Amino acid sequence: MSGVLSSVDARTQLVGQNRLELLLFSLGGRQRFAINVFKVQEVMSLPPLTEIPDRHELVVGVTHLRGQTIPVIDLRRAIKMGTTVIDENSTIIVTEYNMTVQAFLVAGVERIVNMNWNEILPPPVGAGRAHYLTAISRMDDRIVEIIDVEKVLAEITPYNPEISDAWIDDDLVELIKGKQILIADDSQVALNQVTGVLVKLGIDVVATHNGLEAYQVLEAWKAEGKDIANDVLMLITDAEMPEMDGYMLTTEIRKDPELKGMFIVLHTSLSGSFNKAMVEKVGCDGFLSKFQPEKLTREVQRIIRKKLGIEEKEENSDAEL
Structure with a gap:
């Protein structure tokens, strides 16, 4: 082997x-x-x-x-x-x-x-x-x-969830206050860590434990007439999860006329070289290795700016995927 x-x-x-x-x-x-x-x-x-x-x-x-x-x-x-x-x-x-x-x-x-x-x-x-x-x-x-x-x-090796105030764009936080991000991850450790970062950005987190749960949440939002395009900033999904993995979840979203424009970030512990290939194949908007709070903070803000059509700030322009 x-x-x-x-x-x-x-x-x-x-x-x-x-x-x-x-x-x-x-x-x-x-x-x-x-x-x-x-x-x-x-x-x-x-x-x-x-x-x-x-x-x-x-x-x-x-x-x-x-x-x-x-x-x-x-x-x-x-x-x-x-x-x-x-x-x-x-x-x-x-x-x-x-x-x-x-x-x-x-x-x-x-x-x-x-x-x-x-x-x-x-x-x-x-x-x-x-x-x-x-x-x-x-x-x-x-x-x-x-x-x-x-x-x-x-x-x-305990994870340090602390993020510096210098990483946070206060103007952007004020603009997105009350908006939501949907997360799909089967590891409670990972869910807790991502949620901890997003809450500090003033974002409401909707957490699910696999791709199928996340897709069902999206379907329920559609049925109730929720303005997903405006109210939901993005989906952050793990790659490997029970019942429906992150790649299939992304594929299903991209096939749905009402959801296909959603911004999706693949957030996983799998190797970077592999996932960069997968980002292109399944149509994600970004890839980020897990448990890096600074990069998560910067990448989330970068994608939010992209979604809202806001010019990228100079201090974040070199943030890595």
């Missing part, structure tokens, strides 16, 4: 089809777990590890891979299941999230499966490890639990 994500072209074939590939693995015991293959760079047997002083308790050590020093995180311990027993089957899954590379120690990797997002469901409310899950599915009459890796990483 080495280099399963080496080709962007191969990955883009699933986009717009509401499909995904999951890497199935074990943390010890019979329970199956999974993460989206889009996040995976490589799978390999556990290499020699170097212990580092004052490391986080979930980091079992670091390894050196292709010129990079990569932390190795005990995923079983991270989701409160106890410490992983290391043996000849121990494996690491090397991943990229939010432009950082890290590896997760697992008991063993099973296989990659291709699924439809409508087969992926939100975890049941109040179910034990649901606190660390973004979704569940069923395969061969067994439950597959899809881990909220963003929550795991946020606990290891």
Whole structure:
């Protein structure tokens, strides 16, 4: 499975089809777990590890891979299941999230499966490890639990939600007071972080947990005659979500005569090179990596100005997507 994500072209074939590939693995015991293959760079047997002083308790050590020093995180311990027993089957899954590379120690990797997002469901409310899950599915009459890796990483490296007043355009905030932004994200951690930034801009946030929920909100607004074009500044959507992913959500919006002009920002922890290709393919107005409050603040304001036909301010003109 080495280099399963080496080709962007191969990955883009699933986009717009509401499909995904999951890497199935074990943390010890019979329970199956999974993460989206889009996040995976490589799978390999556990290499020699170097212990580092004052490391986080979930980091079992670091390894050196292709010129990079990569932390190795005990995923079983991270989701409160106890410490992983290391043996000849121990494996690491090397991943990229939010432009950082890290590896997760697992008991063993099973296989990659291709699924439809409508087969992926939100975890049941109040179910034990649901606190660390973004979704569940069923395969061969067994439950597959899809881990909220963003929550795991946020606990290891806490996110700083603070934004400087210097990043905020007070004139724009006054102009958009009371306007809404619709968000779709299956990670509560991500929803909380984005909401925290938008509220400081004086924006009313409507939060949903997947693309289907977001689309249903838009349909309900249409039915009640809401002036979506004027009242809703934009949609900020995650890429991978249960039931309907962000790419399919964007595709459906672009096909709807009443919604096709909506401004859409893809906000995801997937790699930048991949998502820039996806922005063009599905018709988003921008792409932003997750958990960067300054860039989120600047990009939201840039797109609002674009929507309202306001000239870009010089201090924000170099903001990156």
